[in-house]
Amino acid sequence: MLKIAYHPIYKYALPDGHRFPMEKYDILPEQLLYEGTIRDENFFRPHQAVEDELLLTHTEEYLHKLNTQTLTDKEIRRIGFPMTPTLVERGKYIARGTYKAALYAKEFGIAMNIAGGTHHSFADFGEGFCVFNDIAIAANLMLHRGEAQKILVIDLDVHQGNGTAHIFQEHNDVFTFSMHGAKNFPTRKEVSSLDIGLPDGTEDKAYLRELKHVLPAILQDFQPDFAFYQSGVDVIREDKLGRLSLTKAGCKERDRFTLQTLKDNGVPVAVSMGGGYAHRLADIIDCHANTYRLAQEIYF
Numbered sequence: 001m002l003k004i005a006y007h008p009i010y011k012y013a014l015p016d017g018h019r020f021p022m023e024k025y026d027i028l029p030e031q032l033l034y035e036g037t038i039r040d041e042n043f044f045r046p047h048q049a050v051e052d053e054l055l056l057t058h059t060e061e062y063l064h065k066l067n068t069q070t071l072t073d074k075e076i077r078r079i080g081f082p083m084t085p086t087l088v089e090r091g092k093y094i095a096r097g098t099y100k101a102a103l104y105a106k107e108f109g110i111a112m113n114i115a116g117g118t119h120h121s122f123a124d125f126g127e128g129f130c131v132f133n134d135i136a137i138a139a140n141l142m143l144h145r146g147e148a149q150k151i152l153v154i155d156l157d158v159h160q161g162n163g164t165a166h167i168f169q170e171h172n173d174v175f176t177f178s179m180h181g182a183k184n185f186p187t188r189k190e191v192s193s194l195d196i197g198l199p200d201g202t203e204d205k206a207y208l209r210e211l212k213h214v215l216p217a218i219l220q221d222f223q224p225d226f227a228f229y230q231s232g233v234d235v236i237r238e239d240k241l242g243r244l245s246l247t248k249a250g251c252k253e254r255d256r257f258t259l260q261t262l263k264d265n266g267v268p269v270a271v272s273m274g275g276g277y278a279h280r281l282a283d284i285i286d287c288h289a290n291t292y293r294l295a296q297e298i299y300f
C-alpha cells in the first residue's frame, strides 16, 4: 500500500499578499482522492519530530532559537516565511513525516510525504522557505538507528540541495546527488557528492539524457540500501522561478525513470515533495500528482 504522510498543519496560513503556493498542500491530496489515485487509508498522520531526533542534524543553538522564537530579523528573512511557533511546529511534523515515510518505504518499496524536500535548511540556519531539513533529519535517524547503512539523496528540484549537501559533506554513508539550474538560487552552491548544473532553458531531451546516464551509474557505484527523492516540479517551463524548460510530460518522465530505476535496483525510496511555483496552481498540482500516480502505477 502507498503510504503518504499528511497533516493539516502542512498548509500554513500566510498573510495576504504572500505569493508562496501554500494551497498545494491541501489541493494535492484532495485531487488525488477525487481522481481515485489514492483513498483515505493511504494517508497517515505523523507526529512531531522530538528534540533528540532533530539534534542529529540541527544545532542546539538553531533549535533553541526556533523554539523560543528568537531568530534575528535577518535570519527570519532568509527563511522567507513570517516566523511563528506554528511554522516551527509545522517543520517538525514534516520532518517526522519524511522519517515515518522512510520506514514505510522499507516495507512497501516506496512511501511519500505531501510536503518536505526542504533542502535549503542547513544545520544551523534556514533559507529559501526551509526551516528544518526533513530529508537530512530522516537520513540521520535511519543511520543512527541502524535502519539504513548507505543512503542516496536524489534531489531533482530545480534549486541545488545546498543544505543537504553541506550537512552530509563529510559523510561517506550518504551520497548527495543534485541536478539543478546552474544559474538558479542559491547563487553560492555547496558541494554535493555529485552536482549537475544545467544551463537556463534546458529542455526534456537534454535533461532526461543526463539523468538516464547518471542515475544508473550512481546506483552501480555507490550501492545504496535506501534513497530519498526530492521531486520538486519547479523544472517545468511554466515555473516562475525555475529557468529550465521541461514540459509537464518531461517532468513526469523524469519521475517515471527515477522511480522505475530505484525499483529495478531494489532500493526503497521515500519521496519528499519539493518546490513548484508555476503561474497556474493547476500546473503545480498536476505535476506533483503525476509523481503519486506513477508511484501507484509502478509499485502497486
Ligand SMILES: [Zn+2]
Residues within 6 Å of the ligand: 157, 158, 159, 232, 234, 274, 275, 276
Ligand atoms: Zn526549488
